[in-house]
Amino acid sequence: MAKHIADSTVRRLSAYLRFLEDFESRGLSTISSDELARRGGTTSAQVRKDLSFFGSFGKRGLGYSVPELAERLREILGLGREWKVIIVGAGKIGAALAQYRGFRQRRFSILAAYDSNPEKIGRRLDGVMVHDIEHLERDVARDEPDIAVLTVPAEDAQAVLDRVVRTGIKAVLNFAPTQLQAPPDVTVKTVNMAMELEGLSYALTNR
Amino acid sequence: MAKHIADSTVRRLSAYLRFLEDFESRGLSTISSDELARRGGTTSAQVRKDLSFFGSFGKRGLGYSVPELAERLREILGLGREWKVIIVGAGKIGAALAQYRGFRQRRFSILAAYDSNPEKIGRRLDGVMVHDIEHLERDVARDEPDIAVLTVPAEDAQAVLDRVVRTGIKAVLNFAPTQLQAPPDVTVKTVNMAMELEGLSYALTNR
DNA sequence: TTTAACTTGTGAATTCATTCACAAGCACCC
């Protein structure tokens, strides 16, 4: 990939794809940047600029072919294949994620969960087996998961991340409310509910 | 508030506060912008600029007083008071949130959960009672919650948000993977795991 | 074929956010 694409752009592409799939299922064949923008809470210029980083997919005067654009976005986002996921931390959040439909819909397949608590090891979270974290390295070498989801307490998160990174996994989704350090070739995305809540508190206070 | 403060700035303030509280508990009395930046994965200039929007809290040559800056940040973020929260949707994610420690730590107190499924109504999620959503309007009028957390299926999210907005609630944390429309005086923050996962897929694909 | 109505793709302009760079202030020591 020649140019660097902003994170915000990738997030919007992801949103556009969702609308396109909705349109696709309703049998619509074309859509304009304007319509896509209205759904995505942005502007038509933004939609066209976002897409222009990757090529020109539309027809002037007409708009975009829904199935074609959807397919191109799936390609760009790397959703044309299955991604293998492990969950590290079998607490409540881990359990909620194990049954989350969004994973399957996008062909993210959950291989296993890991925990250090003997009471949890051997149980199942919605069909996902909880293994002893001591087997993490062995299992990763065997199953080659692409993504690790971290749902461990904040105080353990950095140590667990370091361990995950050493296994060679290059993508991590972190739910611990803490800033993590990782080498540059490992992508870490953090979902931080505490931060969102404080954003709401700020908004409620300063108006 | 005179100037408009960027979302990214507020998120960083939130991160700084977390480190400050950590320092506070370890009894440290001062901290430099440089140290704060190292922890927060940013630069010292960024830290100072962020704080400068709200005043000047440091001492040249010395840094910032840890308890004082923490207190100021709590004020700025509106964390000096209790916020009342309701959870709408008593599925797995709602259940995970009901027991999430981060709420209590920041004095976000969960009043109740709501669902339309008769099997869930009357049960408890970690001490939080699940009520019939038909009582939402009555209960909101009585209890005056500040924040609604939406953990309903994506296809119901907009309708439920509209209903929540009509009760007068001005802040919503949405977990449904969908773009929601709300009036400008209502702040909606969306936590979209699907989008984060697709960001990881993109990163893994384009390297 | 010509015209009218649309809509894309994209440089240029603008707005917004981050980084630079340094004067000014403070603490400590000689």
Next chain:
DNA sequence: GGGTGCTTGTGAATGAATTCACAAGTTAAA
């Protein structure tokens, strides 16, 4: 008191993201 070493606060410079604005391409209808 003056010098040294640090660190803040902030205008100015840079960089990044968004919006503007319009030429160029497409369809459909007259």
